[in-house]
Amino acid sequence: MKFDWFVLPFSIGLIFLVVYLIIQYYLWLNKLSASQLKSFYRIFFSKKIFLVIGEIFSEALLHIRIFKTNILLGFMHSSFALGWFLLIVTGAIETQLFASKPINHLYEPIFFKYFNTHVPTDKLHKIFTFLMDLWLLYVLSGIFLAIVKRFYSRILGIKKTTKLFWTDQVALYSLWLIFPLRLLAESSSTAIFHHGSFLTNTLGSYLEQHIHLSKASYALWWAYSVDLFIFFVILPFSRYMHIPTEIVLIALRRAGLKTEKKINSISQFEIHSCSSCGICIDNCQLQIVSNRNNMIPAYLFQKERHKKVLKRDLYDCLMCGRCETSCPVRINILNIKLARRNEKLTKRKDAFHYLQQLPIETKNTEVAYFAGCMSHLTPSIIRSMLKIFEKFQISYEFIDKDGTVCCGRPLMLAGKYDDAQKLIEKNIQIILASNANILITSCPICYKVFNDEYRLPITVMHHSQWLAQLFHNRKIDIKKSTTKISAVYHDPCDLGRGSHIFDEPRMLLQQFVNLSETSPYKKENSLCCGGSLGNFYANENDRVKIARHAYYQLVHEESCLITSCPLCKKTFQKVAEKPVFDIAEIVNQYML
Amino acid sequence: MKTDVVVIGGGIAGLEASTALHNLGHHVILIEKKDILGGHVALWDKLFPNNKNASSIIHYLKDHLPQNLTILLSTEITNISKRNNSFFIETNFHQTIETKSVLVATGYDVFNAHLKEEYGYGIYDNVITSAELEEMFKNNKPILTKQGKEPSRIGFVHCVGSRDRKINNLYCSKVCCVTAVKQAIEIRQKLPFSETYCFYMDLRMYGLNFEELYNESQEKYGVTFIRGRLSEASETIDGKIIIKVEDTLLGRPLKMTMDMLVLMVGMVPSAGTSFLINKLDLLSNNGHFIASSDEHLLANYTNVNGVFVAGTASSPKSIDDTFADARSAVLAIHQYLTSQKM
Amino acid sequence: MKSFQYLKKIDRTIDYDNNDRALFYYLMRVEPTVALCIACGACTATCSAGNFSTLDLHKIMLSIRRGEKVYIAKEITQCVLCGKCQLVCPKNVNTRGVILQIMSFLQSSQL
Incomplete structure (x- = not known):
């Protein structure tokens, strides 16, 4: 049996890590409900397991989604993950095939070049030696990029890189050291036994001329092993916990499990799957205008892991969802934040x-129109809708004509789910009493909660959808004489990212205006206007800055801004040079 | 053309200053972009607080204009620049005027009430601005709703476009409170069977006889004052306006149906004022008006040597204050020109 | 003497000297826009809950400064946080932020 004392730190570290992970994951999985566990275990015996394996390969190793954000950043992440994975796999096979005595210990592939000193003679072994050097170079190139990113993050396409917690720093530096140490240790052995390939041989013979290698070599192998020990022991307490956790998360997600209204162990898997890659930082508009960092998921989850989350970290967030859309790990950031808000404010129930x-008045109408609180402050929207109803002789009931019960979403955004439920129940009664087939709302905030929480037996439509449908049924004619204005469409957060209504407003607007679609900030990538009901800390100054930034990203020169949300309209009006329209106003103005 | 001083703006500040500067022996050119003189005051019917005819003021100013004063009407400035202590002004008639000093008397514009969408201006038929109501008075138009009826209940909304951080106008426009009182009285005089209501945040009756006018409006004309800021307005099928305010002194929300709603629009820097701030690199104060070098001691001086300011180009002012400001600007320019000659 | 019940003093005075203004000082620290309120009442006029309840934000704002904590605790529970008040406030008071902070202050002080 091959043994040297220096293998101990590595072996102990690895055993600690594996045992820790098994216990931790067992504890988390144990807290899932029976049905959740069932659907999780069922994954392993269904076809979906191939999807899981595929996603592990493409996301946990290749990091395809990060490649889509930035090629260099993707290369950096994949070089660590895939490179190290290839080193392990190739090393394990190499040990099986070419170890002088075919006993494969836990540590032998890792320290192969120390224990197996004969020079490779057959072609296959030479190929393996070459591959091992190649993979090592691949990982080293990633480390080079990682170091560059720490100091000049813009080169890798991100303006700001994540600031680290101390355990993250220890883990980071020990990770960076692993591969240079491995290179040096292997090269030093190669210099003595000449059993390496292009990289280790070359570096080995270079080192031989300068250093007394026979002594240094042994020290280097010790250093390599100790560094591995440090990394493995600190890993569960650092952001690198994402490496094993993301694999479990992928399986959980394929089983249809995610954080919903309560923080549970699925949330723990999600929180620990965050690699603090920092892509969310640049996508946060509040961060851009205020330079505050605490609401950014990369930092929030860092604090979550160390149980240091403050009220402000949760409530100082626009809840626009741009971070969630950009997250390469697809963590349900908004649900986690809302569930945490819910925990902060549950003791006191409101009456x-x-x-x-x-x-509750019973009516008999075709359409129930719920303008929404905010629409009452933008009467042009309500007026346009009522004119359209009248023009097409649609029997409608204007439910919140004199103001009614709030839809409940603002309370939910504050985390007060139970209180919101009371409003929801009342509104369901009011809506159903209208006996309408369709509920139309002018407010995306209401629309989202009607869809997600109300479970109404009737069709729920945002007015942009309903108008698009009306147009599609060839009911609306356009005034021929007028020249089309040029315009840009802004996707409201709750209608676009929140409810995936992207095409109907566009389809409709293309008939009425010259719609410019050149802005990169459209559809899923749309900007927040800053008016957000999700944030409880942003002052007017922050909000105006966000609105101005967003407005000038969208609108250039001659075009005017069209949106489909009273809150967006109101917010943009403050900073806009030209009038801001709602889609209903455009239809009302230009229909025959 | 060469001159000692160019007065930009033919409103009451510009007219008063031009006459006085001319009489002090300086060569003056007065530029006005419209084809008539008198600015905003020419659009007014009666003035607060003593019911004087606005036209009498304009007549007085015009009558006292010196015969040989150069007045360029319908003239807009396309460019203005400073070189070696002289200003070069180019106009839309392709004239170039060289002048030693400039008096900015470009005044104000009324606030664009469309920006307070929740009040329904431009959306509801019977929401008008105080400027539009004054124009009705001036032209002796009958006070009627869009539906052609005599309004029986008329509301005046104070502070539209003033003291409002939402539209970044933090300042008080000074004249709207007393104008609302004046207009409410006039409505009551013209329509004796109507009711008038003023919705205010604070009533600022600071001037001589303002408080008396306020007393009279309540005592003699029964104008009702409700302390509460309008939050939103909606429209009924027959074109009436339903307003929502809080009666803050009673601490209860209040709903009222109006036949006509008058928005007391405040002052914002005129387009000309903003243009000159840009072209001459003048400093502006919080309200985007032209900043005085020192609001107490050097009220008519600006950060650019040779550029002076008078009237509402530097802040909202009443007519009395504007006259006083114009006269003080004359003295400042006179000193500046005399010291240059020496 | 027992028949002179009406002579008992009914105290409607705001006892400014003895009222606990801790909430006001807390809000001044975490949400200083609370101090901008001029009690114009636009918030109450537009309030979604105010249509049906006694919720009156401008009175709450004044009560914060006077230290009338019991009134605030009773009234604030009726707020649905819809945010209309914030949109109409001419002084840019971050009303939803103020209300959230009141809620969490009262929650932690167990009032």
Whole structure:
């Protein structure tokens, strides 16, 4: 049996890590409900397992989504993950095939060049030696990029890189050291036994001329092993916990499990899958205008892992969802934030006794129109909608004509789910009493909560959808004489990213205006106007800055801005040079 | 053309200053972009607080204009630059005027009420601005709703475009409170069977006889004052306006149907004022008006030597204050020109 | 003497000397825009909950400064956080932020 004392740190570290992970994952999985566990275990015996393996390969190793953000950044992440993976796999096979005595210990592939000193003679072994050097060079190139990123992150396409917690720093530096140490250790042995390939041989013979290698070599192998020990022991307490956790998360997600309204162990898997890659930092508009960092997922989850989350970290967020869309790990950031908000404010339940006294009137109409609170502050939207209803002789009931019960989403955004439920119940009664087939709302905030929480037996439509449908049924004619104005469409967060309504407004607007689609900030990548009800800390100054930044990213020269949200309209009006329209106004203005 | 001083703006500040500067022996050119003189005051019917005819002021100023004063009407400045203590002004008639000093009397514009969409201006038929109401008075138009009826209930909304951080106008426009009182009285005089209501945040009756006018409006004309800022307005099928305010002194929300809603629009820097701030690199104050070098001691001086300011180009002012400001600007320019000659 | 019940002093005075203004000082630290309120009432006029309840944000704002904590604790529960008040406030008070901070202050002080 091949043994040297220096293998101990590595072996102990690895055993510690494996045992820790097994216990931790067992504890987390144990807290899942029986049905959740069932669907999780079922994954392993279904075809979906191939999807899981595929995604592990493409995301945990190749990092394809990061490649899509930036090629260099993707290369950096993949070189660590895939490079190290290839080193392990190739090393294990090499040990099986070419170790002088075919006993494969836990540590032998790792320290192969120390224990196996004969020079490779047959072609296959030479190929393996070459591959091992190649993979090592691949990883080293990634480390080079990582170091560059720490100091000049812009080269890798991100403006700001993540600031680290101390355990993350220890882990980071020990990770960076692993591969240079391995290179040096292997090269030093190669210099003595000449059993390496292009990289180790060359460096080995170079080192031989300068250093007394027979002594240094042994020290280097010790250093390599100790460094591995440090990395393995610190890993569970650092961001590198994402490496094993993301694999489990991929399986969980394929089983249809994700964080919903409560923080549970799935959330723990999600939180620990964050690699603090920092892509979310640049996508946060609040960070851009305020330079505050605490709400950014990379930092929030860092604090989550160390249980240091403050109220401000949770509530100082626009909840626009740009971070979630950009997240390469697809963590349900918004749900986690909301669930945490929910925990912060549950002790005190609000009464809303007045809801019981509200009368409910039964009506008999085709359409129930719920303008939404905010629309009452943009009367042009309501007026346009009512004119359109009248023009097409649609029997409608204007549910919140005199203001009604709030839809409940603002309370949910504050984390007050239970209170919101009371409003929702009341509104369901009011809506159903109208006996309408369709509920139309002018407010994307209401639209989202109607869809996600109300479970209404009737069709729910945002007015942009309904108008598009009306147009599609060839009911609307356009004034021929007028020249088309040029315009840009802004996707409201809750309608676009939140409810995936991207095409209907565009399809409709293309008929009425010259729609410019050149901005990169459209559809999923749309910007937040800054008016957000999700944030409880941003002052007017922050909000105006966000609106101005967003407005000038979208609107150039002659075009005007069209949106489909009263809150976006109101927010943009403050900074816009030209009038800001709602899609309903455009239809009302230009229809025959 | 060469001159001692160019006065930009033919409103009351510009007219008063031009006359006085001319009488002090300086060569003056007065530039006005419209084809008539008198600025905003020429659009007014009666003035607060003593019901004087606005036209009498304009007549007085015009009557006292010196015969040989150069007045360029319908003239817009296309460019202005400073070289070696002289200013070169180019106009839309391709004239170039060289002058030793400039008096900016470009005044104000009324606030664009469309920006407070929740009040329904431009959306509802019977929401008008105070400027539009004054124009009705001036032209002796009958006070009617869009539906052609005599309004029986008229509301005046104070502070539209003033003291409002939402539209970044933090300042008080000074004249709207007393104008609302004046206009409410006039409505009551013209329509004796109507009710008038003023919705205010604070009533700023700071001037001589303002408080008396306020008392009279309540005592003699029964104008009702409700302390509460309008939050939103909606429209009924027959074109009436339903407003929502809080009666803050009673601490209860209040809903009221109006036949006509008058928005007391405040002052914003005129397009000409903003243009000159840009072209001459003048400093501006919080409200985007032209900043005085020192608001107490050097009220008419600007950060550019040779550029002076008078009237509402530097801040909202009443007519009295504008006259006083114009006269003080005359003295400042006179000193500047005399010291240059020496 | 027992028949002179009406002579008992009904105290409607705001006892400014003895009121606990801790909430005001807390808000001044975490949400200083609370101090900008001029009690114009636009918030109450537009309030979604105010249509059906006694919720009156401008009174709450004044009560914060006077230290009338019991009133605030009773009234604030009716707020649905819809945010209309924030959109109409001419002084840019971050009203939803203020309300959230009041809620969490009261929650932690167990009032």
